Amino acid sequence: GQNIDQPTEMTATEGAIVQINCTYQTSGFNGLFWYQQHAGEAPTFLSYNVLDGLEEKGRFSSFLSRSKGYSYLLLKELQMKDSASYLCAAMDSNYQLIWGAGTKLIIKP
């Protein structure tokens, strides 16, 4: 079956770094997405990885290892506004997104 696993909740301190992990099992693979979702709002796109390696975009970076079925989202210089849920989603061979349950990130001063 198809499955995405990511931690339910994480807590970090303002100004610090946090890494949110995601493992996936899909029928075929056409890329891994990370979305940010604030409470009561729609998700917003953060990153897309289809090749192995690290993609850096400002304070946010995303890593993919296809052989391990593993990705992580790295957030640096955390700000209070980064408190949100972070959704990992893998695209299967039919270009359908398989969603993780989301990781709620709590930032403390």
Next chain:
Amino acid sequence: GAVVSQHPSWVICKSGTSVKIECRSLDFQATTMFWYRQFPKQSLMLMATSNEGSKATYEQGVEKDKFLINHASLTLSTLTVTSAHPEDSSFYICSARATGEAGELFFGEGSRLTVL
């Protein structure tokens, strides 16, 4: 980036009535649009895939006669919740992928439905 507009953002209705939610791609053409629902503190659940000019593909467990989807043009898909009941109260979100693109999905703002 591309913009997807969803309307209405909030809707409150009486049990038994029908509610229509619109999803528009404003600056690109979307052959495929997706409809999701999200209950509090849960992830997105795909309800159906809407393809322009053809019938929507519903996920297992989603009643096609209750959640009517119409994708009449390359920029508009609608979701109609028919004979709504309190258990249909949820956050409904649409997303669209530009024609020919297999990558990024653009999300609407979401519509919060409350059925009294």
